[in-house]
Amino acid sequence: MASAISSYLMGLAQTWLSHPESYSLAEQADTLVDCFFKGYLPTSITSTSDNAP
Numbered sequence: 001m002a003s004a005i006s007s008y009l010m011g012l013a014q015t016w017l018s019h020p021e022s023y024s025l026a027e028q029a030d031t032l033v034d035c036f037f038k039g040y041l042p043t044s045i046t047s048t049s050d051n052a053p
Contacts, residue, residue, distance in 0.1 A: 008036050
């Protein structure tokens with residue numbers, strides 16, 4: 001898990017550094033972190049949280 005997080009963050013940093021105008025890290029941080037961790041949750045948890053109000 002630590003390697004996956006490190007690789008994901010390194011990829012985000014490299015993408016942003018090469019094209020910083022493409023998105024704001026400060027504004028997108030919560031979304032990017034949620035997107036990463038949803039890949040490690042069981043489907044029943046992610047499907048019920050997606051339907052939450």
